[in-house]
Amino acid sequence: MKRKRFALVGVSNRGRAMYALPLCTQFGQTSELAALCDISQVHMDHCNKQLPKPVPTYKDFDQMVKEVEFDTLIVATIDSVHHEYIIKGLKAGKDVITEKPMTIDDEKCRAILAAEKRSGRKVTVTFNFRFTPPMTLIHRLVQDGVIGEVITVDMHWPLDLAHGASYFHRWNSRRAYSGGLQVHKSTHHFDVVNWIIGDEPEFVSAQGGLAFYGKQGPYRSKRCMGCPHKGKCQFYLGLDSEPFWRDFIQLHRAAEKETGYVADSCVFDPAIDIEDHYSTMVKYKNGAKFSYSLQAWSPWEGLELQIQGKKGRLEYREMHSANAWKDPRDRQVIVMLNDGSRSIHTPPIGIGGHGGGDSRLLRMLFEPGLSDTEGQMAGTRDACNSVLIGVAATKSMQNKSAWICIPDLLSGRRKA
Numbered sequence: 001m002k003r004k005r006f007a008l009v010g011v012s013n014r015g016r017a018m019y020a021l022p023l024c025t026q027f028g029q030t031s032e033l034a035a036l037c038d039i040s041q042v043h044m045d046h047c048n049k050q051l052p053k054p055v056p057t058y059k060d061f062d063q064m065v066k067e068v069e070f071d072t073l074i075v076a077t078i079d080s081v082h083h084e085y086i087i088k089g090l091k092a093g094k095d096v097i098t099e100k101p102m103t104i105d106d107e108k109c110r111a112i113l114a115a116e117k118r119s120g121r122k123v124t125v126t127f128n129f130r131f132t133p134p135m136t137l138i139h140r141l142v143q144d145g146v147i148g149e150v151i152t153v154d155m156h157w158p159l160d161l162a163h164g165a166s167y168f169h170r171w172n173s174r175r176a177y178s179g180g181l182q183v184h185k186s187t188h189h190f191d192v193v194n195w196i197i198g199d200e201p202e203f204v205s206a207q208g209g210l211a212f213y214g215k216q217g218p219y220r221s222k223r224c225m226g227c228p229h230k231g232k233c234q235f236y237l238g239l240d241s242e243p244f245w246r247d248f249i250q251l252h253r254a255a256e257k258e259t260g261y262v263a264d265s266c267v268f269d270p271a272i273d274i275e276d277h278y279s280t281m282v283k284y285k286n287g288a289k290f291s292y293s294l295q296a297w298s299p300w301e302g303l304e305l306q307i308q309g310k311k312g313r314l315e316y317r318e319m320h321s322a323n324a325w326k327d328p329r330d331r332q333v334i335v336m337l338n339d340g341s342r343s344i345h346t347p348p349i350g351i352g353g354h355g356g357g358d359s360r361l362l363r364m365l366f367e368p369g370l371s372d373t374e375g376q377m378a379g380t381r382d383a384c385n386s387v388l389i390g391v392a393a394t395k396s397m398q399n400k401s402a403w404i405c406i407p408d409l410l411s412g413r414r415k416a
């Protein structure tokens with residue numbers, strides 16, 4: 001059997017661990033990694049060293065397309081350039097798999113939709129959160145009508161100090177690269193709610209700001225590594241940090257000449273221009289209302305989700321901590337119906353990265369012949385619906401919490 005050939009652009013953390021390695025190992029019987037592309041040779045060499053056999057590397061994407069035969073392009077660069085590669089890949093006649101968020105603004109959403117339509121090829125967007133056991137179960141319960149027509153959804157996601165701060169050390173803290181957390185991070189959460197209730201967002205209003213990081217704190221140094229405040233700062237990352245961060249900083253430091261990117265910036269850098277908290281209201285086309293909040297410096301991390309249907313209510317709370325998931329009571333989906341009955345559903349423990357979402361998604365992407373029985377594979381329309389909630393939230397925050405119309409953003413009628 002001929003193996004399917006993949007090229008990967010963006011080969012740092014996510015690209016290497018999620019795609020390059022599994023393609024060459026777990027899925028190596030049916031798939032083949034044909035080439036790597038990145039602006040950094042350091043990142044490509046680092047990736048190649050971990051593969052069973054090195055593959056050709058390219059700094060020039062167009063040259064790779066000319067020289068290498070492949071079927072599907074995988075995009076795992078920083079968010080702000082996803083669209084460039086998605087569109088080039090489609091133009092070259094390739095199917096594309098892209099990391100979330102598909103892109104960071106409405107203009108780029110429209111450009112991708114148009115390119116996909118022209119090309120006749122397909123873009124798949126990798127929303128691993130859909131594939132976690134709790135979200136899969138909740139989607140099934142709601143889609144089976146257990147709580148009836150959905151009227152309201154509440155989702156709240158506090159990021160703990162370590163996780164929250166990790167975004168403010170990196171490129172993610174600049175709107176030009178990530179679109180802000182409401183695009184970069186919340187795209188998962190907006191997508192999963194859109195998917196669970198099976199509806200499309202119509203209007204969005206939001207309030208938020210920067211209360212903790214950036215200019216709200218004492219700016220200390222250009223980079224954590226070597227910072228004179230290391231003994232006093234709870235956000236210090238450096239050579240004596242835990243191994244993941246130590247290796248991460250060393251690798252990015254080695255690549256800095258090529259990328260110009262400091263991966264251990266001060267979380268109190270006054271140049272940080274994204275929000276660290278926001279509350280968002282979404283009204284859906286069929287009338288459901290969704291209230292959402294995120295804060296990036298909480299003492300605990302996790303998810304609170306309540307879905308109110310006409311027949312009853314579903315509640316779920318997930319606490320991420322060292323002991324999370326061990327006790328089945330930590331992962332119970334509780335369904336209470338208006339007739340007084342109540343049922344408790346316990347999803348299985350997800351194995352592997354991102355609550356088990358990564359491994360299930362990988363199988364769907366690379367294992368031939370699996371059928372998408374839960375409708376978890378997402379395309380450009382789904383991706384636009386989640387990106388544009390975040391984009392609309394930004395526009396709303398910049399416009400005194402005005403209601404922003406998603407179909408207008410999608411069609412290009414709204415220019416602001």
Ligand SMILES: NC(=O)c1ccc[n+]([C@@H]2O[C@H](COP(=O)([O-])OP(=O)(O)OC[C@H]3O[C@@H](n4cnc5c(N)ncnc54)[C@H](O)[C@@H]3O)[C@@H](O)[C@H]2O)c1
Binds near residue numbers: 011014038043076101
């Ligand atoms: N689904 C998830 O749970 C999940 C988790 C982590 C990251 N991600 C996504 O994966 C992507 C990569 O994230 P990461 O954490 O690996 O970031 P990273 O900064 O570690 O890696 C980004 C890579 O892109 C390369 N790059 C930058 N600009 C480029 C350009 N113009 N052309 C080609 N390559 C370029 C960099 O050199 C680097 O190798 C992001 O889109 C992120 O949102 C998704």
